[in-house]
Each structure stands twice: as structure tokens, then as C-alpha cells.
Amino acid sequence: MTETAPLTSAAHTRQAALHEQRTPPRGAAPPPRPRGPRTLLKGLVKTARPKQWVKNILVIAAPAAAGRLFSAHALTQLAVVFTLFTACAAAVYLINDARDAEADRAHPTKRHRPVAAGQVPVPVAYAVGGALAVLAPAAAAWLTSPAVAALLAAYIGMQLAYCVSLKHVLVVDLVVVTTGFLMRAMVGGLALGIPLSRWFLITTGFGALFMVSAKRYSEAVQMAGKAGATRALLTEYTTGYLRFVWQLAAGVAVLGYCLWALEEGGVPHTSVLPWRQLSVVAFILAILRYAVFADRGTAGEPEEVVLRDRALALIGVVWLAMYGLAVANW
Structure with a gap:
């Protein structure tokens, strides 16, 4: 009995050492994967x-x-x-x-x-x-x-x-x-x-700024009070500032789209309705619907927001239909 105890202890020590070698510490990089073409x-x-x-x-x-x-x-x-x-x-x-x-x-x-x-x-x-x-x-x-x-x-x-x-x-x-x-x-x-068109560029640019700043705002809201923000600048931006940016961008995008629709949207004789001007309603509804997620702090990737919300997707389809009819002069 006195001889087997040290042997058993040594075996346990070797087994523990092998286990430590096979198990990477928490937070360490995963082992390199096998490479092939x-x-x-x-x-x-x-x-x-x-x-x-x-x-x-x-x-x-x-x-x-x-x-x-x-x-x-x-x-x-x-x-x-x-x-x-x-x-x-x-x-x-x-x-x-x-x-x-x-x-x-x-x-x-x-x-x-x-x-x-x-x-x-x-x-x-x-x-x-x-x-x-x-x-x-x-x-x-x-x-x-x-x-x-x-x-x-x-x-x-x-x-x-x-x-x-x-x-x-x-x-x-x-x-x-x-x-x-x-x-x-x-x-x-x-x-x-x-x-x-200058209005096309303004609408597209500020529409993009609206979605980008809404995404940053959502990240800042979700990371509030937590260490290790996913973006270093999130610790320097305030949620109030980012909210101001996406609200300003949304307003300018709506204004630019309205001026674009009114400037280029003369009613052709072959059109049943002024589809280009009417598309302003769908565009504003889309901005307002997207702003719901921005305000909640859940506006992530723009494509995910659109695909996740059926109402927003439906508004987008209606807008596309209206604008398509305007382009086709129906």
C-alpha cells in the first residue's frame, strides 16, 4: 500500500498536466486549423x-x-x-x-x-x-x-x-x-x-448616414454600462449625439427625396396617377418605421432590419411599385 500511493499520485499529476496542455486557456486563440486548398x-x-x-x-x-x-x-x-x-x-x-x-x-x-x-x-x-x-x-x-x-x-x-x-x-x-x-x-x-441628380445624391447620402448613425446609436445603447465596446469610438460618442445625428440625417433625407420627386415628377399625360409624388408617402413611412428600431436601440445591419420586419419590407415593396410605375409612365 505504501508503494502504490506515490505511483498513483504521480499518474494523476501526469494526467493533469496532459489535460492542461490539451485545454487552451479561456480567451486564448483557437488552435490552428488544418490547411488544405x-x-x-x-x-x-x-x-x-x-x-x-x-x-x-x-x-x-x-x-x-x-x-x-x-x-x-x-x-x-x-x-x-x-x-x-x-x-x-x-x-x-x-x-x-x-x-x-x-x-x-x-x-x-x-x-x-x-x-x-x-x-x-x-x-x-x-x-x-x-x-x-x-x-x-x-x-x-x-x-x-x-x-x-x-x-x-x-x-x-x-x-x-x-x-x-x-x-x-x-x-x-x-x-x-x-x-x-x-x-x-x-x-x-x-x-x-x-x-x-443632386437630389439623388443628397437623398442617398443622408439616407445612408441615417442608417449608419442609427446602427452606431444601437450599439452604444446596447453597450451602455458594459466594458469592452465592439468599437473603440463608442466610448467617446454619447447616445444623445448619435441620436441627434440620425434624426438630422432622416430629416435631410426626407427633404431631399421630396424635392427630387417634385422636381423630376411632372405628371405625364399617360400616367393614371402622379406615382412619383405619391411615392413620397411610402418613403416617409419607411423612414418612420426604421426610426422605431433606431429609437429602441435595435437597428443593427440595415438589411437585417428590413428583412426582420414584415411591415418595413411591405412598405419597401409598395415604394418600389410606386416608383416603378412612375418610371414606366403608367
Whole structure:
């Protein structure tokens, strides 16, 4: 009995040591995943944020507003522009995740991102992101127009500057994210040579600012009194200021849309009703409905808000129908 006790204790010590080696400490980065061509490709696609690609549908905004959406040439050009803008956004995501890999490994959620988790090596993320950042504008110059190529290059430069430093600058971070949405809405018109109305730009820009600031406000409300905000600037913004921003942006967006509808919405003789002017009602209802979620502090990603709320989705469909009838002169 006296000889077996030390042996048993030593065995327990070895077993405990093995268990500690196999179990990573809480908050540590997950072990590197096995790498293979298929695993690497999946990691690259995941890093490109496919859920965010729906935002690039905004490239059809200007052609749709001008009634030049349904032609073979327009659809082809818009498909090319959508793909190239998606490639530019993917380039930014890849470079951003490669740059923040070390910090992401200490984050409870971001540590599972492919680059931080080791599924995509940091040099590969930099290489693929850099290649996309160069090739997308070059392809745009060849397949569309120099104006589109210049806009895509400006988008990449602005977003990379945001990742490096601008996201830490008060107000400027809101402007950069808003400008990204505005560029999406502009690029389709540039690809098809459509003149962009000043009211279209004002409505789109301040509508985007409304959604961006509402999202920031919601994050600030949800993180109030909690440590470790998801965005560093949330600790510097006050909820009162962010509420002021989204309310101001909503008002300017509504005013811009009203002036746009009245300026370009003369009633054609073939129209049954002044659909363009009537669409103002649906637009204002959509703003008011979205503001409900902003006021509650539950306005997250814009696409999620729209898809989650049936009433808002229905208002959006009614607005699209009215505007479509206006464009078709019915």
C-alpha cells in the first residue's frame, strides 16, 4: 500500500498536466486549423463576408431611378460593376483581418475569423487582398469606364485609410462609412453614363448616414454600462449625439427625396396617377418605421432590419411599385 500511493499520485499529476496542455486557456486563440486548398478557399470566402454582398445591390439605384435598368447592355454592365465592387470590398476585408489578426485572437468573437484562427495565413490574406485591390480597378478600366475605375480605386484607398486610422477619428468614421454606401449608389450611374441628380445624391447620402448613425446609436445603447465596446469610438460618442445625428440625417433625407420627386415628377399625360409624388408617402413611412428600431436601440445591419420586419419590407415593396410605375409612365 505504501508503494502504490506515490505511483498513483504521480499518474494523476501526469494526467493533469496532459489535460492542461490539451485545454487552451479561456480567451486564448483557437488552435490552428488544418490547411488544405479547400479549407483555405472556404476561409477566403468567409473572410470576404458574403452576407455583406447584399449592400452592393445599391449599384442599380441610379439606373433604376433613371428608368434605364431593363436592357441587355445595362444588366451586363451592372453585373460587372456588382462583381468588381464585391471584389474591392473583399480586398478591404482581407487586408483588414490580416492587419488585425493578433488583436482579433484576443477577442471572444473575432478570434473565430479565418485569419485569426489560422485557417487563412496572414501572408495569404495580404496577398489575395492586395491582388484584388489592384485587379478590380484595372478590370473596371477595361470592362466599363475610367470613371468607374477611379471610383473603385478611391473606395479602396478610403476604406484602407479607415482600417488604419480613420475609424478612430470622431465623425470622420461616420462620414467614411456613409460615403462607401454613396459610392455604391453612384457607380451604376457612372458605368452607364447616367447624369446623377443632386437630389439623388443628397437623398442617398443622408439616407445612408441615417442608417449608419442609427446602427452606431444601437450599439452604444446596447453597450451602455458594459466594458469592452465592439468599437473603440463608442466610448467617446454619447447616445444623445448619435441620436441627434440620425434624426438630422432622416430629416435631410426626407427633404431631399421630396424635392427630387417634385422636381423630376411632372405628371405625364399617360400616367393614371402622379406615382412619383405619391411615392413620397411610402418613403416617409419607411423612414418612420426604421426610426422605431433606431429609437429602441435595435437597428443593427440595415438589411437585417428590413428583412426582420414584415411591415418595413411591405412598405419597401409598395415604394418600389410606386416608383416603378412612375418610371414606366403608367
